[in-house]
Amino acid sequence: MFAGLFFLSPVKRWINFSTDKKESADIKVISFNVKNGVMGKEELQKYLVGQEADVILLQEDGGGNFPMLKDYNKTDSKKGLTIFTKHKILNNKEIVLDENEILPAIQADIEIKGKVYRFVDVYLHPFKFEKDMITLTGNTDTNEQKMKDVIRRLIPTFKKHQKQADLIYQAVENSPYPVILGGDFNSVPNSYEYYHLSSGLEDAFLNAGKGSATSFHEYKFPIRIDYIFSSKSIRPVSYAVDRSVRLSDHYPVISQFHLGRK
Known part of the structure; x- marks a missing residue:
């Protein structure tokens, strides 16, 4: 029984069956790594407009324009x-570790x-694994070399993640306002980053x-690397991974929140 309880929480970070919430939703938030819109920029914009979300968090957006979202502040x-x-956006800020690195x-600060x-x-920071890099073959020497190459990528990326996560944690910890934090963590739920x-x-x-x-579908095995977290004063009402669209190698993650909790 105790062993089951010990493993229950880690499993629930991947597969969960929560009860329906009684609170009404005040806001809708989407987090979506859009892979630079390479799978269809127009279709992507139509999808985002159709969701009618209060806040949209995009990653890997290519730094381009989204003319269909002209009614949104950004x-x-x-x-x-x-x-x-x-x-209304009151303030915005880049959280920068190194000017030469990917912006983490x-x-x-938004008034609602x-x-x-x-x-x-x-x-x-992404690990930048290609499918063939992690696909094992029948050749032992080839597989051994692939594992070595994977480890070479893991160690420096983990070090970057630690520094990036520390900076982001400070932005949350020092916030004078309730926080909603979301995005592509490039890390699984049992990681230091999580x-x-x-x-x-x-x-x-x-x-x-x-x-x-599961939010990343490029590989054949399930991976959860996209998240939405909130301060305890903000109550999640719903959470869904929208698998109805394939506009990226990620699925959009959508959550609704009740803001009235004290």
Whole structure:
């Protein structure tokens, strides 16, 4: 029994069956790594417009324009991360580790219904694995070399993630406002990145998700690397991975929140 309880929480970060929430939703948030829109920029924009979300967190957006989202306010980042919102943006900021590195996060303080919330859009450094790099063959020597190549990529990326996660955690910890943090963490739910960045926050999937949280479908095995977390004063009402669209190698992650909790 104790062993089952010990493993229950890690499993629920991948597969969960939460009960329906009684609270009404005040806002809808989408987090989506759009892979530079290479699978169809126009179709992507139509999808985002049709969702009618209050806040959209995009990763790998290519730094381009989204003319169909002209009615949204947005941050001015041109480095692959953008926050769109129907509401007023009071402040925005890039969270920079190194000017020569990929931008790991941006933040925007947004006024919603007379109260300010900090939204943090995350894109941790990618591992840049290609399918053939992790696909094993019948050749032992080839497989051994592939494993060595994977390890060579893992170690420096983990070091970058630790520094990036520390900076992002500070933006959350020092926020004078309730926080919603989402994005592509390039890390699984039992990782340092997950534990560190979710510290003091609630995983919307754990609270309101049903079924599988797998969000990256490029490989044949399930991977959850996209998340939405929130301060405890913001209650998740629903959480879904939208597998109805294939506009990227990621699925969009969608969550609704009730803001009235004290």
